[in-house]
Amino acid sequence: MVSRRRTSGRRGIAAAALAVAAIAATLGLARAQSLQRLTLTAFTLSADTSHPRFEVPFHLIVRVRVRQRVVAIDNLDLPVLAELELLGDVRTVRASRTGSTYREVITVVAHHTGTIEIAPATLEAIDATDGQAKEFFSNSLRLTIGGGPIDALPGFRLWRSLGWAILWLSIALAAAAMLAWLAIVMARRRPQPLPVAIVPEPARPIPTLDERFADALTVLRASPTRATAVTVRAAIWRALGADAGGTLADAMLAPAAGPRAVRSCLAALERAAFTYDADLAAALEAACAALAACVAKGTP
C-alpha cells in the first residue's frame, strides 16, 4: 500500500487567480471530504491461480482490510484489464469488531497466452492516522497465461466426441444390462405354473389270442390281398410269440401253436403269403376259413 499527499493551493497567487484557487481549493476540500476516513491495514490484489490458462476463466481478488466498520469501500479503482475479458464482479464487505474486510472477486478470462501485467488497484481515502487524503495502491500482478484449455488442443474435439460416444455407449450398455438383469429377476420371480399331474391312462387289457385271431380275420376279409396276408401272418406270429425272422417251422414250435386249428391257420396264412397268383384267391379264402375256425373254436 502506497499513499501520495495532494497540494490544495499556492500562496502568493494573484488576486485574479484567487478565485480559481479558491474554487480549486474548494473542489479539493470537497473531494477530501467525500473520501472515507479509513485506516488501511491491508490492500492486496491477487489471483486464484498462479498459472492461469488460455481461455480458462480465473479470478482476480481485491482485498481491503480497514480498522473501521464500514458497509462499503468507495473510491476504489480497479486496474484496467485491457488484456483480459471481464466476465463478472462480486463485492462483499464483512464487518467485525476489529474492522471491516472488503473483498471483490473479478472473474476474467484470457484470450491469448503469454505474460500480462496487471496494474495495482487504487483507493482514495483519508488516512485516519494522519487525516491526510491519500491514494493508496495495491500490489501489481504479473501473470503468465499458459497452455490453453485442453479442448484447444489439436484433435481435442474428435477425442472429446469419441469420449462422449464411448461414455454414452457405456451408459447404454449398462442400462441394457440392468434391464436384462431386471427381466431375469422378474422372470424368476414370476410364479411358475404348477406341475400338472399326469394321470396315466388306464392300461388297455392285452388282447387275447382269440381277439387277435378275430382281428386278423376282420382285416383279411376287409382287404383280401397278399400284402394283407403277409401282415396278418406276421401279426399272428407275434401273437404266438414266434420270431419274426423265423420260418413256419419255428412258429409251429411256439407253445400257443399247439392246437390243430392254430396250426392249420398258420399253414393257410403261409400259403397265402407265398403261393402263386392264380392260387392266391383260393389261398386267401382258405386262410379266412382257417382263421374263422380258430375264432370259432377258440384257443386254449
Next chain:
Amino acid sequence: MTGSHPSALTAAIGATIVGQHDVVESLALGLIAEGHILLEGPPGVAKTLACRALAIALDGTFKRIQFTPDLLPSDIVGTRIFDQRESAFQTVLGPIFANVVLADEINRAPAKVQSALLEAMQERQVTIGPASHPLPEPFVVMATMNPLDAEGTYALPVAQMDRFLMKVEVGYPSSDEELTILERFAVARTVPQARVCSLADVAAWREGARAVHLDAKVRRYIVGIVEASRHADGIAVRGDDGTLLAASAAIDYGASPRATLALANLARARAFLDGRDFVLPDDVRGLAAAVLRHRIGFNYRLAASGVAADRVIAALVAAVPAP
C-alpha cells in the same frame, strides 16, 4: 406204375433202408431237381445200398463204378476199339451210360478220371473219340466218400464239388434202427422194391417241380443266404469249448451262384415232394446246409476250432431273416 408220386419212391427206398430219412429224401430230391448227389459217411452206413435201392425202384438202368487209383477215364466213359472182322473202330460205351450211376469212393480216383466225370455231370454227354454221346435221361450220379480213410485219396477239385447239387452227410443209425437193420437183413432177406416208378414218372416229377412257384420274397431269401456265405462279417459261432469263432475267419471263399440255383431247384423239389406248388422259406432253410457245405471253402481255423462246418452254415442261415 405211371403217374406215381415221388413219395412212392421214398417209401420204396425206405422199405430197404432203415432210418436215414434225410438220405432217402435227399436221393429223391436230387432225382427230381436233376442234380447229382454226394454222399459222405463212414463205411457200412448204407450209402451204396441207398443208391442201389433208388436205382432198383426206378425202372431204369443202374451202374456202379468202384473208383480206384488205377482207374482210367475210359473205364468210366468208354472207349473205341478196333473190330478186326469189320475192320473199323467201334465205340464201346462205359458204365456211365446209365440212369443212376453210383460212383463209389469217388475220391480214390485221380484227377483225370474225375475230369472225365465232370463233363458227364455237367454236360450230360460224353465225348469218345470224335463223337459226343448223350447220356440217358434221367442221369444221376450218386457219389460216395469216406471221410475217415484219407490215405490214398485225392481231393475233389472245387469245380467238381460244385457240380454236385447237394452233399448229404450219412451218419450212424440209432440203436433201434440198428436193431431193425439186424432183423431186416440178418434174420430175413429183404429185397429192394423194384420198378416202383418209371422214367416217365421222373420226367413228370421234374416238370412238376419246375412249375412250382418261387415267390420273390423266397428268392431274395435264397440269395441272402448264399451271399451270407461270401460276406459273413459279424457272424460268429460258439464252439463246444465256449470259444467264439468268427465265420468270416473260418471261410476262405463262399458259395457260387450255382449254389443259388441249386438251392432254388432243391426247394422247388422239396415243395413238390411235399405236394405243394409253392416254395416256403422252410424248404430253403432245411436244404441250405446240404447245398452249401461242399461249396464253402472252410480253412484250417475251422478245423482248429473243432466247430463243425454245419454249425457255421446254420449260423449263416440264421443270420438271414426269413421272409
